[in-house]
Amino acid sequence: MNSQSAPVTSQKLDGAVLRVAGVVVLGAIMSILDVTVVSVALPTFQEEFGASYARVAWTMTGYTLALATVIPLTGWAADRFGTKRLYMAAVALFTIGSVLCAMADSITTLIAFRVLQGLGGGMLMPLGMTIMTRAAGPERIGRLMAVLGIPMLLGPIMGPILGGWLIDVATWHWIFLINLPIGIIALIYAYVVLPKDAPEPSESFDxxxxxxxxxxxxxxxxxxxxxxxxxxxxxxxxxxxxxxxxxxxxxxxxxxxxxRHPLLDLRLFRNRNLTVASITITVFIIAFMGAGLLFPSYFLQVRGESTLHAGLLMAPQGLGAMVTMPIAGTLADRVPVGRTVPFALVLIALGLFTFTQLDADTSYWLLCGSLFVMGLGMGGTMMPIMTSALKTLTSHEVARGSTLVNILQQIGGSVGTAIMSVLLTSNLNDSTPVPLPNGQTATEAQLAIGSQINPESAQGIDPSLIQRGLDFAATAFAHTFWVAFALVLCTFVPALFLPRKREVAHLNDDQPAAAPIMVH
Structure with missing residues (x-):
C-alpha cells in the first residue's frame, strides 16, 4: 500500500514511516552540517586564497542567501514536479555543488559554487517535512518533529568538529568532498524508499x-x-x-x-503574533548568527588553536541547546512563550557578555561555560517563537506563514554574517602598520594572526610585536561582540510583546495543518 495514502491507525511511527524518516534525516544532516562545518574553515580560506575576512565570509552568506531563495520555490515545485523527483534533484544538486566547491581555485569560484550548493540544500528540509507529513499523517507530526530535531541538535555540535578534523588530517577540500559518498547513498536510498510521485500542479509561482x-x-x-x-x-x-x-x-x-500568490505573503503581518514573532526572530538571528561566525575565528586566529580544537571548543553551545530544546518544545504547548522566551534571552545575553571582555588569554573554562549558557538560551528561544508565530494561523495560512518566517531567518543570518565580518575586518585593519623583514608592511593584528595560522611566518620578528598584535586582535573581536550583544538586548523589546496568555489555535479548517519548515 502506498505510504502516502495509508490510513493512520496508531500514534507510533511504523517501519515504513521510519524508513522514509531515514531518507529525510540523511538529507537534513547534509544540509545543516554544511552550514556549520564551514565556520571553522574561514581562516583557512583567508590563507589559501589571500582574501579578506569579509570576502571569505561570503562562503556562508552566499549559502544562506541561496537557502532563502529556494524555500518559497520548493512548495510550488513539489506540486508541479512531485516530491520524490524534486528531493532527488535537490540531493543531486547539493552533491554536485559540494564536489565543485572542493575543486574551486579562487575565492570567487568557491562562493559561486557555495551558492549552487545552497540552492540544493535549501530544498532538502522543507521537502523532507512535506514527505514526512504525507507519509505519517497529521496525527503524528509531534513525533516527526522529534525525529527531525536530531540533525538540528547534532549540526551545531558535529559541524565544527567534523570540519576541524577534516582540515587537520587532510585538507579543506574534504569538508566538501565528504558529501559525495553521503549524497550517493541518499540518492539510492530515496529512489528505493520514497513512494512514487503523483504531481498535481497548483498555484502559480511569483x-x-x-x-x-x-x-x-x-x-x-x-x-x-x-x-x-x-x-x-x-x-x-x-x-x-x-x-x-x-x-x-x-x-x-x-x-x-x-x-494573488506572492513570493512572500506580507498580508500575514496583519496577525499580531506572527508580526511580533517575526521581528523577534529576525533581530535575534542577526545577532546570534553574526556572533556564531566569530567564535571559531577567535579560537583559530587569536589563540592559535587547530581547526579540530576550535571545533571541539564550540561543542558546549550545541550541548546546551540539546538540554533545553526538548524542554522548551514541551513548555511551548503549555506556557505562553512571552513568559519563557525572555528568560532564555537573558541566558544568551549573559553568555555573550563574556565575549565582550575578551583578551588574548581569556580562560577557556570561562569561554566554554559561556558558550554552554548561550546554548541553553538558544534551545529555549527559536522553536517556541516559531510555535507562537504559527499557532494562531489557519491551516491554509500555516505553509505561507512558515515560509515567511523561515525566509526572514535566512535573510537575518545572511545580514548578521555580513555585518559582523565587515565590523571585524574594519576593527582589525585599524591596528598600526609595521615593516616586515622582506620589505613589505602589515598591520600588527595581521602579523599576529598570520603567526598563529603559520608559525614560520613569525621567524625574525620581535615576539613583543606579535603579542601586541594578538592583544589588539582580541580587542577587535571584543568590540565586534559588543555589537552582537547590543542586538541581543534589542531583541528584548519585541520579545516583551510576545503572548503572555494562552493562545487559541485556529488550525480548524477542513484541511490538516501543514508542517512548519524546520530551521537551519
Missing part, C-alpha cells in the same frame, strides 16, 4: 517577486561587504550596489501586495 527580492538582497550585502576593502561609503563599489539593492527590495515590498 517569478517576478523572486527576481526582485533575491538580487536585491545579494546586491545590498555585496555593497556592505565591500566597505572594509574600499574604506569609504563614497566608493561606487559600496554605494552603487547598496542603492540598487535597496530599490529592488523596496520595489518587492510594494509589489508583493499585488499578486
Amino acid at each position: 517569478f517576478l517577486g523572486m527576481l526582485m527580492l533575491s538580487p536585491g538582497l545579494a546586491s545590498l550585502l555585496f555593497g556592505l561587504s565591500s566597505l572594509p576593502e574600499e574604506g569609504t561609503m563614497s566608493s561606487a563599489k559600496v554605494w552603487a550596489p547598496m542603492v540598487v539593492g535597496a530599490l529592488l527590495v523596496i520595489g518587492f515590498v510594494l509589489y508583493s501586495f499585488t499578486p
